[in-house]
Amino acid sequence: MPRFHCPAPLATGAALSLPPGTARHVQVLRLQPGDTLTLFNGEGGEFEATVTRMGRSDVDVEVGAHHAIERELSRAVHLVVAMPANDRMDWLVEKATELGAASIQPVMAAHNVLRLKGERADKKVAHWQAVAVGACEQCGRNRVPLLHPVLDLADWLRRAGPLAPEQTRMLLSLREGTRPLAAWPWGQHPGALTVLNGPEGGLNREEEDAAVAAGFVPFTLGPRVLRAETAPLAVLAGLPD
Known part of the structure; x- marks a missing residue:
């Protein structure tokens, strides 16, 4: 599943338009409504998301389940x-x-x-x-x-x-x-x-x-x-x- 950094507040059930940079990356992959992806905003864990609309320069998604997954070293x-x-x-x-x-x-x-x-x-x-x-x-x-x-x-x-x-x-x-x-x-x-x-x-x-x-x-x-x-x-x- 493609992964994208989305520097925006994320919450399960939320509908949002992806930031321009993230939207461009999604469009390059030619994802379509109904396709799934992973979003993370750097605040911990990652979210499932589903594309709901593909515009000319914007992409809308519905945020799904949050997974408290961390892949960090044991020390900073x-x-x-x-x-x-x-x-x-x-x-x-x-x-x-x-x-x-x-x-x-x-x-x-x-x-x-x-x-x-x-x-x-x-x-x-x-x-x-x-x-x-x-x-x-x-x-x-x-x-x-x-x-x-x-x-x-x-x-x-x-x-x-x-x-x-x-x-x-x-x-x-x-x-x-x-x-x-x-x-x-x-x-x-x-x-x-x-x-x-x-x-x-x-x-x-x-x-x-x-x-x-x-x-x-x-x-x-x-x-x-x-x-x-x-x-x-x-x-x-x-x-x-």
């Missing part, structure tokens, strides 16, 4: 990523959504190739949010990860504040003394996890020191150097259930 994982260039950030957002990231914070570090500010940054974040929505529709998630506005890494670290007891912060690093991910005592850290990853070329020493001062623990994924867009995905894929 927040990614802080120094944006890789070109379309690699799109790929990172898509795959991180599929693997269960709760939120993604794009940042700019000293070695960043991609540098965004102002209206251009806002447009990129809106685009990445749409990529996350599409990934949720495909993979079955009912909660869309939040894409935060782009910040300089130093600004984000200042805003992050002190580490709460239930939080864990990890820094992907090649510096000496890092812990391997496989050796992390997950049972002692059941709360939310924030993972910081650098751009192409990594974070510089001053940035890593600032992250450590903010409570990030350096750790490594192994002897091979992964790309900026691959490393955070390896963390998500390697987390225990």
